[in-house]
Amino acid sequence: MSSAAQVREVLQTLDALYHNPDPQAKAQANVALQRFQRTEDAWRTANELLLAQEHALTSRLFSAQTFRYKVTLDLEQLPAEAQLSLRDTLLDALQLYAQGPRVVQTQLCLALAALSLQLPESVWPRVIPGMVERFGGKPETVGVLLEFLSVLPEEVSTNHRIPVSNATYRERVPQLLTQQASTVLQVLSMYIHAQGVTPAIQETVFRCLCSWLKAGEVSAMQLAETTLLQFTFDALNTDALFDVAVDVFCDLIHETQEIAENRPVVMLILSRLQSLRAVLSAAGDDDDKVRGLCRIFVQAGETYHALFMEHVPEMLPIAQAIFECASYHDLDIVQITFHFWYLLATHVHNAGEAGNANAAPYRALYQQLFEIIIRHLAFPQDTLSGQERDDFRSFRHYMGDTLKDCCCVLGAEACLSRSLEMIETALREESPALRWQDIEAPLFSMRSMGAQVDLRDDQVTPRVLAIVPQLPPHPRLRYAGLLVLSRYTEWVEQHPDRIPEMLTFITTGFEGADKEISAAAAQALNFLCQDCRAHLGAYLPQLFAFFTTIKDSLSAEDMLSLVEAIAYVISALPPHEATESLVYFTQPLLAHVHAYTMLPSPSKTETMHAADRIEQLARILQVMGVSLASTLPESCAATCSQAYAILDRVLELHGSVYFVSERTSSLIRRALIFFGHRAEPTLAPLLERLASSFESTGFSGYVWIVGKCIEQFGHGAGAPLFALLSSALERVSVKQALLLKEHGPDQLSDVLDDYLHTCLVALGAAPGMLLAAPFFPDAFGAAVHALQALSPSVVSIASDTIRNVLKFPAKPMGAAYVDNVRAVAQNQGYHLCCHMLLGLVTHFPPENMPVVIDTVRALAHLCPEQLPQWIGGAIEQLPQDLVPVQDQVRFMESLGSGPIDEAGVKRSLVILYGASRKSRERGMYELSNHSGIRQGSHGSR
Known part of the structure; x- marks a missing residue:
């Protein structure tokens, strides 16, 4: 194609990219431009477009970006003499665009910066002095010189796509930058004061x-x-x-963070900061000025934090200035100071512990800071929108961390005492003047500081627990008070005499219709029962009665907190009492589920309520875990069977409802753990139900439980139990194969994940259940198919399954299965290689590389003659834009022409992966490059 024709084609393609309303045409144009940039003709065409100033800005910007792209990624396309000519071309273009547009200047400067790093000093010497000589003498070209000097350090230091060796980089950077620093400073000093x-x-x-x-x-x-x-x-x-x-x-x-090396400059900076105090005080409500000055003072405070204790006259004013910023009304500015207070707190605390008097003025500052933070914690009186309220709540927790810094300096008890004084002062106000915010803010501070309190404190914490129940009956105060109590339950565990009054206050929080207060009460009761379970056994009847009274009025989430709380108390009882209490507690829940199965046509609400009860039962058993496993009587096997009969009926009638299946599966899993071997009599009907339910619904939860059954009962299983487990796995596998014929791996990610985990479990618990089964080829094929999934977790479990299967014959117990594994490998090895190598160069996570290496080595051991052909065919299937032909050839040459050497597999795959990564980076570079084009005149670097 002639040069003129090439220019016309690029211009037409750019016009389609920007002006064609058809998205498909835009996408095609984008791809065409990317392909054009990779060609050697792009050098000439880009130059012609760049010099033609009559064309639109988009075409000239594209040409400048093309030069940057080519210099960064394709400089090897030009012979050495042409590379120097390229430099002159770019310098002439920069001269041409000295008056703008700025975006074109920037791209040309970036291209020159990338070129300067790749050309040795012998080819392009004195880069900066030469640029100064060429562009620094005339006012109209000073701008492009400064632009080049600005982009050079960043491009050289951060653009890792520029292909230079470490040795070249270490040699070139000092020549370009370090040795030219004084020259640059002289130039900048000259221009900053230049006339006009x-x-x-x-x-x-x-x-x-x-x-x-x-x-x-x-x-x-x-x-x-x-x-x-x-x-x-x-x-x-x-x-x-x-x-x-x-x-x-x-x-x-x-x-200047290396303070000793920069002490003269540090002292100069500190003296200048003194004068900035007055500027900060005079800034008033100028947010931008206060923010800028705050950044300076905080940067100094954080950088010089180690000096504060030893140099109080110089450093205290900085801390005071930062305190002024922390007192400002704009919370975005306030938060700039938080990290400084964290750094300083450790120094002040250590100095105070050592009796250093220099800590005193800073302690006074933290006392004031404590008051300021609580002031910031107060909810605004103005009505906040939903998003504003959520943002403010999140930010309050961030401010709570600074309160902990105050505790570090002042002591938690002192801070708590001050919060109490604020509440007491507010309560003394006349009723019309009382604002709930004045009480809620110090209440929140008590909650934030709860973890800092000494469990042995007997002065302040009792006052906290005493004042909370006396607060005015405002809903926001009741909510905050309950959350405060939930943070002091560890202290209550050490002082069990406080339990009655605390339990009474918490349970009253469930009264009324305020859902937030109920949620806070549920959380508080949960923490109380969790931390004080050893002391609450006597209160269990009261808790049972309370549960019966309110169970139908709470939200599902609050009910979960409540049943979990009671389960904690039960778990602390002696075994016999715990068993009886557990039965008493769970029977009403199970009865509710049983009643649900008797309904002829339950509504969605009734189904949801039953599912909630099932989830509550699962949460109870989760808390109990295996705590009673060794003490349960064998008669509990009958209880397990009776309970399962109800769940079996649930799955029979409503197992096609997804959330019912999920929650029932979770309960079954918890029950299997809780009952242990006593659950074996239920396995026959359970496995039958799981298999049939998966066959009818395709829900992954059923596969998950089959895998858990194999994991728990498959090791050393007798013939009858082995047959039950094998039958369930086979039926699941058959259904899985049917699903894969109809859907892609991404549509079945949950099912594939659970199924492959189940296969992996079977391989470990009872290898013959998988490797000697008639469905073994389909199971292996499912794992190979799953390598195409975009989900990293699915790819990971599929890779692990394939590797473990192929390596299994090498194990002591694997000899019996070597023929089966080899047959599957020979049948599916080519497809495995295709999916594996494609995944490696596209979507596999980097941590999958060792698994791929192990898999190829296992294939080399099992199928040494076929593997070279499989890999050769797989390489030919890879798109050239992912792995260029020359890199494919390098990979195959690295593997060798004969049987693949297991020792060389890693080296070869690393070559392949490195080539693909370079291509992906090229693609990302192209994407960002063209995004810059689409920004038009506003685009920059």
């Missing part, structure tokens, strides 16, 4: 300085030797330069 300089140029100078500071190529000491430092301080008083001056100041402070 505009604020826009000064801002660009500052941005360039930030870039060099961030890259670590300009030291604080170097900067201090120039006039730039003084100008940075002065610029803080200039509105047009304030923001960028703040950035420079913060970067400068960060660069």
